[in-house]
Amino acid sequence: MKVSYIFILLGFLTFNLNAQTSFEEFKKRKNAEFAKFKERVKTEFEDFRERRNAEFAKLISRRWNMMKHYKGVEPPTKPEPVKPVIKDKNEPVVPPVKIPIDEIVSIPKPDPRVPLNIVPIPNDINQRNYFTKTFYGTPVMICFENGKHKFKLANINESEVGKAWQTMSDGRMDDVVDMFLSWRKKISVNDYAYILMVEDLCNAFWGNTSANESVVMQTYILTQCGYDVKIARKNTSLLLLVAVEETVYRKTFLTIGGKKYYVLSDTKEKGDYYTFNEDFAGKMQKCSMQITEPIMLAESRKAQGRLFSSEKYPQLSVNITVNSNLIKLYNDYPILDWELYANTPMSNDLANKLLPALKKEVAGKTEEQAANIILNFVQTAFQYKTDEEQFGYERPFFVDELFYYDYSDCEDRAVLFSYLVRKILQLDVVLLYYPNHLATAVKFSTYSDGDYVSVNGKKYVVCDPTYINANIGEAMPKFKNVSAKVIEL
Known part of the structure; x- marks a missing residue:
């Protein structure tokens, strides 16, 4: 057995x-x-x-056409900015109203990135003698070599650009393209920040006297990464044209083949723009301005942080410092629609400090109580100034910027509140754009009293971060019967 x-x-x-x-x-x-x-x-x-590079070099060597260009579109204005209104405790209770709606708009989904095999950055990269440039405080190393990667344009006509393209397409740029893509992944830059990185590193490599050669190289690198970009000639300068998914305000653009190509870095002098119609490939990727994950830049902070506290809930108080390198990047961003700011995630460091404090305060509370706590924090923790007063021009904030600059206005607070409610309470939020004001509305699952809007048959309760000490469901009296544009997030 x-x-x-x-x-x-x-x-x-x-x-x-x-x-x-x-x-x-x-x-x-x-x-x-x-x-x-x-x-x-x-x-x-x-x-x-x-x-395709061989074919494309021939195509762009042909005569370029003068293209009609359009002045940058101005962002939505607030002709009479609304100052914060403090709710009168003795104000009589009025019945809730349904806010009328002008239209409903939503943010477009960006094109998927062109699939690429991205090579990891070598572990010993710091020991290699690579060209190094600091990108918003972060050292970026690229295997540029003067003898291998530099060329000289005799002039900026079509044939010279075509020759340069042909030169770069013999394989010498492959490692450079791979290394740029590796850095894109390593520090989690979005499309626009990646284009800034390529521009910054190429400009530093070429120096001030070879700006046109730098533009040709930038265009080549971005094309090999799948981006829909072109070169334009304006007077004695070559410029990078970028097809962008979203509306970019105050930037000159050209319409080619039904697509808007923005001149993100333009020259100051007036002149006509000459370029080509041909695309590098049939389906190229537009640049998206959206930031879907935190950008991982090197840290640079003030030694002493700032204290942000709720007036109604003083125990809710957080000391915050913000990465100034990230703020510098945001400062170089063009003006965009509000929904892009509202959908941009907080930096990891800010989230790790702020969100636990808010979650602790709302733990065990009803949706109504929790939303009121968050609302009062946003209403009272920040000092108010209009963009015109603080900067001299309209300038929406990303969430991190509210904790960096001394002042914020109504749209900045609406952006922050919408982000916090979605992140902490997991509730849907829309922005409400009145003729000169921005507020929010929340789709609660257990609370539906108060002023509201109806969006696609669903009730969203008004929450105004600039109506100081007001609770959820209370619209500013002057906007109770004013039509609003609903911006879905």
């Missing part, structure tokens, strides 16, 4: 060992197949680029 058990046990162990060996072999085989697949995809993409 014991012998039988031994044979059974040996048989089980042998089967288990064979199964494990087979599984390991299966894994190795599948990993090898996947590696081959990745290499095959990469090779096909590189082969496409090589063939």
Whole structure:
């Protein structure tokens, strides 16, 4: 009987060992197949680029056409900015009203990024003698070499640009493109910040006397990464044209093939713009201004933070310092629609300090109580000034910026409140744009009293972060019967 058990046990162990060996072999085989697949995809993409680059160099060597350009669109204005209104405690209670709606707008989803095989940054990159430039406080190293990667434009006509493109497409730029993509992934920059990175590093590599060569190289690199970009000639300068997914305010643009190409870095002098109609490929990726994950820049902070406290709930008090490198990047952002600011995540450091304090304060509370706590914090923790008073021009804030600058206005507070409610309470929020004011409305699951708007048949309760000491469901008296544009987030 014991012998039988031994044979059974040996048989089980042998089967288990064979199964494990087979599984390991299966894994190795599948990993090898996947590696081959990745290499095959990469090779096909590189082969496409090589063939297309040769064709494209010829196409852009042809005569460029003068294109009509349009002055940058001005952002929505607030002709008579609304100052914060403090709720009168003795104000008589009035019945809730349904706020009329002008229209409902929503943010477009950006095109998916072109799939690319991104090579990790070498672990020993700091020991390599690579070209280094600080990008908003973060050292970025690229394998630029003067003898290998620099070229000289005799002039800025079409044939010279075509020759330069042909030169770069012989394989010498492949490692440079790969390294830029690696940095894009490492510090989690979005499309626009990535374009700024390419521009910044190329300009530093070429120096002040070779700005036109830098633009040609920027365009080449971004094209190889799948971005829909072009080169334009204006007077004695070459300029980068970028197809952008969203509306960018105060930036000159050209319409080519039904798409808007923005001149994100323009020259000051007047002149006509000459460029080509051809795209590098049939389906190129527009630049999206949206930031979907925190950008990981090097830290730079003031030694002493600022205290932000709720007046009604004084125990809710947080000391905050903000990464000034991130603020510098945001300062170089063009003006966008409010929903893009509202959908941009907080930096990890700000989230790690602020969100736990708010979550602790609202723990165990009803939706109504929790929303009122968050609302009062946003109403009373910040000092108010209009953008015109603080900066001299309209300038919406990303969430981190409210905790950096001394003052904020109605749209900044609406953006912050909408973000906090979605993040902490997991409730849907819309922005309400009146002719000269921005507020919010929240779709509660357990509370529906007060002033409201109806969006797609669903009730959203008005919450105004600039109506000081007002509770949820209380619109400013002057806006109770004013039509609002609903901005979905």
